[in-house]
Amino acid sequence: MSISLEDVSILLKIPVTGKLVAVENFARYTEESRSHAIKLVSKLLGVNIEDVEEEMNISKGLIVRKCWLKSRWCPKASSTDTTYPPVECTAWAYLLYLLSCTLFANKSGSRVSIALLKLLEDLDDVDKYAWGATALAYLY
Template structure:
């Protein structure tokens, strides 16, 4: 099994990184780029690359978010279709 398939984080932890609670007195927020990566990772894992766990996010997508300037140039539709086809096989067995 690929090691990146086993490395996941909880969605609630990821959401807490980019969406602090109102009224929190934490003054050490993460830098803007880290927050943007966390938000995009959460968004991608909930929409295009959702899986059956529903509560975990694969960190394999972080490699795609390394350079935020290139994120808009990716063919996300083709990637989502490949992901869907890859997971349809095991789902039908």
């Protein structure tokens, strides 16, 4: 017996029908896709381009580390910096982190695909995707 779309719908209460979850620009690692990913992270998460480039060099791909992502919006208690990013940037970061920890967790447990951020670019469309079908396909 295997998990079906009906099981996903009932257990997770997420849509199994809707817009296709596909990110064509990030299918292969190229200089163009890397440049696009850096610009996307910088724009949506409010991080300067140099910091994003450094993180992607460390991560070696179209990914960022969860600890880097979390450190951008969860200041340490010992930090004296009390400035916070705009609410939208925090929302994108949190949703990216949440998706990478739940529906699209990988065996590394420490990295997040930038492709997921592309899906979150228009927050008004997030609820229109077939997240359940995509999560089931990712699981298989």
